Amino acid sequence: MARPAQPLVIRLTHWVNLVALVAMAGSGLRILAAFPQLGEVSAPYRWYPFQGDPPPAPLTLGGWLAGARHLHFVFAWLLVLNATVYAVYFAASGEWRERLFWPRRDARSAWHTVLHDLRLRREQPAPVGLYNGAQRLAYTGALALGLVAVLSGLALYKPVQLHRLTAALGGYDAARAVHLLALALLALFTLVHLAQVLLHPRTLVDMALGGHREEDGGGSP
Amino acid sequence: MSAEGRRWFLSRGLAAGGLAAAGCLACDPSRPSRGLLGLSERWNERFQRLLFDPSRLAPELPASAETPPGMFPAYKIGDFYPEAPAGWALAVGGLVERPGALSLADLQRLPQTRLRVRHHCVEGWSAVASWDGVRVSELARLVGADPRARYVEFRSFEEGYYSSWDLESALHPQTILAYGMDGAPLAPEYGAPLRLYSAVKLGYKMVKYLSAVAFLPQRTGGYWEDQGYEWFAGV
Numbered sequence: 001m002a003r004p005a006q007p008l009v010i011r012l013t014h015w016v017n018l019v020a021l022v023a024m025a026g027s028g029l030r031i032l033a034a035f036p037q038l039g040e041v042s043a044p045y046r047w048y049p050f051q052g053d054p055p056p057a058p059l060t061l062g063g064w065l066a067g068a069r070h071l072h073f074v075f076a077w078l079l080v081l082n083a084t085v086y087a088v089y090f091a092a093s094g095e096w097r098e099r100l101f102w103p104r105r106d107a108r109s110a111w112h113t114v115l116h117d118l119r120l121r122r123e124q125p126a127p128v129g130l131y132n133g134a135q136r137l138a139y140t141g142a143l144a145l146g147l148v149a150v151l152s153g154l155a156l157y158k159p160v161q162l163h164r165l166t167a168a169l170g171g172y173d174a175a176r177a178v179h180l181l182a183l184a185l186l187a188l189f190t191l192v193h194l195a196q197v198l199l200h201p202r203t204l205v206d207m208a209l210g211g212h213r214e215e216d217g218g219g220s221p
Numbered sequence: 222m223s224a225e226g227r228r229w230f231l232s233r234g235l236a237a238g239g240l241a242a243a244g245c246l247a248c249d250p251s252r253p254s255r256g257l258l259g260l261s262e263r264w265n266e267r268f269q270r271l272l273f274d275p276s277r278l279a280p281e282l283p284a285s286a287e288t289p290p291g292m293f294p295a296y297k298i299g300d301f302y303p304e305a306p307a308g309w310a311l312a313v314g315g316l317v318e319r320p321g322a323l324s325l326a327d328l329q330r331l332p333q334t335r336l337r338v339r340h341h342c343v344e345g346w347s348a349v350a351s352w353d354g355v356r357v358s359e360l361a362r363l364v365g366a367d368p369r370a371r372y373v374e375f376r377s378f379e380e381g382y383y384s385s386w387d388l389e390s391a392l393h394p395q396t397i398l399a400y401g402m403d404g405a406p407l408a409p410e411y412g413a414p415l416r417l418y419s420a421v422k423l424g425y426k427m428v429k430y431l432s433a434v435a436f437l438p439q440r441t442g443g444y445w446e447d448q449g450y451e452w453f454a455g456v
Binding site for chain 2: 157
């Protein structure tokens with residue numbers, strides 16, 4: 001039976017995720033504004049370029065520290081619940097076969113696609129199923145970043161009850177840096193993602209309505 | 222448009238508007254302890270109590286981890302660091318068998334505990350100092366606290382400054398009434414003569430300039446909590 005390019009559960013979780021991530025990013029930046037410094041109080045990290053500069057107010061949500069924290073912890077639950085629904089569907093439906101990046105299968109396609117997109121290689125990459133290697137790499141990377149964001153967030157939320165997790169990330173201050181870095185990389189992913197959607201508006205229609213899947217080559221692990 | 226169509230349109234519009242308004246009211250970050258945000262705080266408290274293990278200790282840190290002298294942030298809620306009233310003593314009361322008042326010398330005669338753990342501020346900074354004091358659990362034993370008192374309220378001689386805690390966190394072995402910091406008597410910036418210090422709460426729960434401890438059957442609020450900061454605030 002022909003599956004839509006974007007099955008219903010993936011469409012729903014995609015849009016819920018958008019709401020949750022916007023709320024998490026905005027409230028997270030408001031929390032950062034309360035102490036816009038990374039590293040020990042006595043030894044700020046030298047590599048962080050925005051030491052002491054609070055994030056621009058228009059990017060923040062929640063208005064003040066306590067409000068932003070409450071928002072952050074509401075939407076954290078939404079994010080985790082949504083991710084759980086996604087993960088269960090992802091595993092049970094077999095969608096992971098077409099969406100996860102497998103180096104042996106996808107590395108060549110990813111490399112060729114990047115070269116082609118950068119106008120360094122004229123030939124079109126070989127046709128693939130739902131996604132090419134570069135897309136699989138980007139989407140798998142975004143999933144990994146989401147996991148890093150949640151784990152580093154838990155390490156900051158419970159640095160004593162979950163002190164092994166916090167220690168595994170290099171300690172409390174390092175976990176703050178990891179948490180912010182995950183946000184920065186997710187923001188970068190989102191910018192590229194939006195640019196690609198503008199170049200290929202069809203994908204937006206598919207993510208809204210489902211669309212049709214071309215079944216050539218899809219499904220092989 | 223037919224009358225029926227108009228009615229349908231109007232009712233749908235009202236329903237959508239009402240839902241949006243309810244959503245805004247339910248999720249108002251300027252009043253975080255109400256509506257959906259307040260509901261989620263109570264849900265989060267349950268989650269935090271589930272994660273809280275009364276016997277799990279925060280890692281004790283070496284002296285080399287201490288924040289350099291003067292770099293440990295010192296916050297105050299008023300314009301000045303308040304000064305202890307003459308003849309200061311800590312009043313202990315509530316549901317206890319032997320209410321009373323303890324002078325600093327009385328407290329220092331009780332078994333001393335030293336903590337050197339990381340301090341986590343709600344703002345996101347952390348710092349390390351060593352703290353000397355007496356465990357709240359030791360005090361509870363001394364005054365014979367009634368097990369029906371599930372909450373402990375800590376009050377300051379600074380006007381309006383207080384906080385209430387769940388009993389489990391108050392009785393944690395790393396929750397103390399501290400009279401010393403980094404081997405010296407507590408300085409005014411850090412809450413002299415006596416302050417609450419704990420490894421298991423955010424900094425704003427640790428009341429400075431203590432004047433009274435009460436074991437209570439119900440929770441009260443707190444200086445920061447009444448403004449909308451989370452009540453449980455465990456770490």
